[in-house]
Amino acid sequence: MRVRRSLPPALLAALLVALPAVAGCTGEDPAPPASNTTSPTSPPAPAEPAPRPRAGTCHAMSRAQALSPVAGGRQVPCARRHTAQTFRVGTLDLVDDGDPLAVDSPAAQRQPRRACTAALPAYVGASARELRLSMVRTIWFTPTVEEAAAGADWYRCDVVALGVGERLAPLPRSARGMLSRSPRPYAVCGTAEPGTDRFARVPCSARHSWVAVSTVDLRGAGYPTGAAVSEQMSEACRGAARDRADDPLDFSWAEERPTRQQWESGQRWGTCWAPAG
Incomplete structure (x- = not known):
């Protein structure tokens, strides 16, 4: 039996987690020119809340825009090429024990993170464990501080898929059930054996020589050593590879x-890999 193991940590594709959309710019207007006359000025009009997003909309978005603190890209018809799709829109609870809760506070930002992460598997047609073996991720956005002050209280969950290099992969016209379809272009594959210099994680629609076949939950409170990981993973990984x-x-x-x-x-699990065949 020929066995190869890569025990050192390999660089995994980073989970896409959109930062809360709370960035804003402030500045001071230049002083008006001096004048001998005065005229009454009207108070500034109150800011209008940003339009509430709609589930089912599609967006042309780069990976950098997906990681931006403010929702970027542009909305496009879902029949056109797009890299993000909004699959859930919810309402933030911005009151804590009767006091206002800042939209950029940890308590407010936990709400979309938990809601989007929990809703993603069912939307794309996969279990949470199956989702580990895909390039599909969720990102989320909330209003800016200024928009929240004007009354915006939404959060927006988008589905995206990691592509080759620093790109996002194009999505199907509808991302609903995308991981339940065959073939599986969004499955996780590798350009070489994990742990080697030429290894990069890519979707299986790209050229590849290895495929992720299973994951193993890891025990222990502290970061495990390579030997501890091998002890927990070897039997499961060997069996998954043998079955293929x-x-x-x-x-x-x-x-x-x-x-x-x-x-x-x-992330408390390891990944089992086998040569693509």
Whole structure:
């Protein structure tokens, strides 16, 4: 039996998490020119709240825009090429024990993170475990501080898919159920054996030589050593690779543990890989 394992942490594609849309600019208007006459000035009109997003809309968005603190890109018809689709719009609870809650506060921002993350698997047609083996992610946006002050209280959940390099992959006309369809272009594949210099995570629609076949939940409160990961993952990864192999006595697999940063952010599982066949 030929066995290959990659125990050192490989660089995983970063989870796309949109920062709260709270950025804004302030400035001072130049002083008006001196005048010997005065005229009454009207008080400034109150700001209008930003339009509430609508579920089902599609957006042409770059990866940089997806990571921007303010929702970027442009809305396009879903029949045209797009890289994000809004799948849920909800209402923020901006009151805490009777006191106003700032839209950029941790308590306010936890609301869309939890809601969008929980709603994504059912929308794309996958279990939470199956979602791990895909390039599909959710991002979310909230109003700016100024928009929230004017009455905006929405949050917006978008679905995106990581592509090759720094690009987002184009989405189907409707992202609903996209992971339940065949073939599986948004599955996770690799350009080389995980842990090697030429390895990069890519969607399986791109050229690849390895495929992610399973994930294994990791035990322990602290970041596990390579030996501890191998002890927990080897049997499961070996079995997953053997099930795919033409020869059950001659096959390869690789084990990939999360990076320390991913572990600390909540990713408590490793990924099993096998050569694409």
